[in-house]
Amino acid sequence: MSRPVGAALGRSGAVAVLVVAAAAFALPLVALLLFTFRVSGDPGALTLVHYAAIVDPAQEFAYDGLFRGLSNSLGICVVTVAIVLLVLVPTVLLVEMRYPAMRRVVEFVCLLPLTLPTVVLVVGFVPVYKVVSGAFGSAAWTLAFAIGVIVLPYAYRPIQANIAALDVVVLGEAARSLGAGAVPTVFRVILPNLRRGILSACLLTVAVVLGEFTIASFLSRTTFQTALFLLQQSDPYVAAIFSLAALVFVFVLLLVIGRLGSFRPSRRTS
Amino acid sequence: MNVPPPTAAPLTGPLIVTGTAVSLAGIHKSFGPHVALRGVSLDVRPGEFVALLGPSGCGKTTLLRALSGLDRIDAGTISIDGTDVSRVPVDKRDIGMVFQSYSLFPHLTAAQNVEFGLRMRKVDAARRAVRVQEALDMVGLGDRGGRYAHELSGGQQQRVALARALVTRPRVLLLDEPLSALDAKVRVKLREQIRRIQRDLGITTVFVTHDQEEALAVADRVAVMHDGVIEQIGTPEELYRRPVSPFVADFVGLSNVLEGVARGAEVEVCGRVLPVLGPPVEGDVSVYVRPEDVAFTLDSGGVDATVVASSFLGSLRRTSVRLADGTIVAVQHDASDRREPDEAVRLRFAGFPVVVRPR
């Protein structure tokens, strides 16, 4: 009786369901993998020619757009992570340490992008970016500002969960009673304890940036995803290879985030 | 293992006893490699309130759940009112059970929770309403029937759980640490209320707790369990005054542990001679002496000691003293008798039989 829910299907029934589900979800990925070995026009044959094409210098021009998109996306990653570290983290710290009443406001703002469809936001980004292009130019990295907003909910949650599991006020008071000023308290006491949350936030940011298509597409900038989209029309095989690679990469990122663990509260809040 | 027969303690219950007898014989239960119950036997008389007392892992909850039917047993028989119910599933055993916490159905009001068992027994709506109100009145929540669990305090929730368990007039009432999750003051009030209701209804009750003060305060008999067996069963006084084993002596109430030398039916400790409780023993032993059996004396023949610290406990004081050989002894005495640290004192023993254990 200790697991009343599981008894509904029976042990073998549950295992059967999970096996079927796992197979069904693996199917598209397997198809994608098989696709990368296909010879166009000959469904039965297998080849490695598409993998070779990536490193073939003669083909370099064909994949130029893709590599440019990839490096653009990495640049956007850097700027977006910078936004998370320099804007979001200090704000969350400020709330937790001085203005706890603002927590609900900040939480609402940070989670709002979850309920606002990105396609709605981009309609508003178009005019805003006319101004941004005037100020910063129209390089791809400027997309980081818009993507940062999309990233907010994903970055906010691990940081907030981490900080909630500490008792920042008590830590701060302990540090002060030992003679530390505000700055050393933050940098030597609080931030080191937030490593896991901040790292999770950054990894999630990278995952989201690499997967972002909508904003780049509407604002006509070249990123990894838009380049993949274009490439698919001329060379679907290499596009498939890079898609798989990106998927594996994001999966590994998520595994690492999972390993970082969840945050248990140090004190019961009543 | 055979439990020593209970002494004939008078039952101060109601004239009409409505509970039934419960009998557990030779109960074995293992969880994988861990043996939780080793051939436990227990007889509960109709209308009796028995507490199962012990530290975590001793098997008391397992025994209760076996009795309820929630857990299956590996060997042994369970009888309620003379009928073997070992194979009967839990929903047919006609028992009432109160869990430690969170057992009220959150989507139903208190009244709806209480009437649930009546619905299962197909009692008609009019009669249900009357009995539900009766049950809620009995626990003092007659006006809270419309509240949901999250609108009630912990103590109130447990009272609703009690009403829910009792409204169907089960043959046996089982309580699995119902007070452990509550505040201290609420715990004391609620245990008295449970006892009162139990007496009024005359229902046979088995109550699991790890709090020895609680067990001694409410039960007719207490069964002290340890490592899957019942070490001793008896009235609270018996357990306290005549513990049969060092575990019981140590678990029930406070004990000082002193070094002594046993010679048959007597033991020498701190130069004094005390009678031994239980069979004769020889050799070096640990001696268990209650703090209230040690007193300060002005007699020149007293044992010399120095006061270490003294705690004021309201109605009494407990002073710890150090003997010449370094042993710390706790002395329980009148609250008005103040003792200062480093004060030199002399002790004497009351002379009651003591439990000893070979070292």
Next chain:
Amino acid sequence: MTAASTRIATATPRSGVGLLRRRSLGWWGFSPFAVYVLLFLAIPTVYAVASGFFTAKGEFTLSNFSAFVSPFIVTTFVNSLWLSAVVAAISAVLGAIICVALAGMDPEGWVRSAADSACSALAQFGGIMLAFAFIALMGAQGVLTVWLKQSLGLDLNSLTPNGPLLYQVGGLVFPYVYFSVPLMVLTFLPALTGLQSQWAEAAATLGAPRRVYWTRIAAPLLAPAFGGSTILVFASAFSSFATAAALIDQGGIVPLAIKQQVTSETIPGLANTAGVLALGMVVVMAVVMTVYAVLDRRARRWRR
């Protein structure tokens, strides 16, 4: 707690960190965040929602709303709502079954944590990469298509008159369900595992057979969480853009229609149609998320 927290930030003169010394200055700490959110969240949102009310020349008007009478726009909205509803319904059922199966597994065991990681990854796996995978599976030359043709003689892509199945709005159901089921599992499983065993045990001691427990106790308790998760899936499917963009050329669903409007004005006489469409989406999302909030609050109250 406020007094305590202001105490730590108010540094003693000795430490010399002047900025945080006076309480009024501390509020300036929010300025980077406030500016950022204002520029890139507040203004775009307001613009997107309000642009439907203005003509191309900037005059206030309601004439743009006549777009909703246009059959093309109406069909687009209906398509979006239908698609999201179908995806939500299928994902809810499949997801619930998988949740029940997972709930029976050891919470500490490898199956549960593997499923947890897989669901997190798959729920993120949207966009055009997912589209590619499905093209590889079900497209004109897809692995599954070819296999079905060869072994069962069934041509998957002849089922739809306008071209391959995957490239129709209806065909979007397949990739959408693919990322929606993990989302469903991620959000519903905690509710299922949160069913306290005490409730099942108490019901049993009160005489309820299993069937009654499930219908009278478990189902009502799980209903808000189930409804909430289903609604989340609906919202996510409704908002999804990239996968559809990779599979469908023209309009069909609202996000694609918005893209069309932003990149070219194809409906003459109606400016800012994109704004109108965006407003329509916001209204739908607002309704959906309000229902979600109500259900979530109910579910939260009963969970420990």
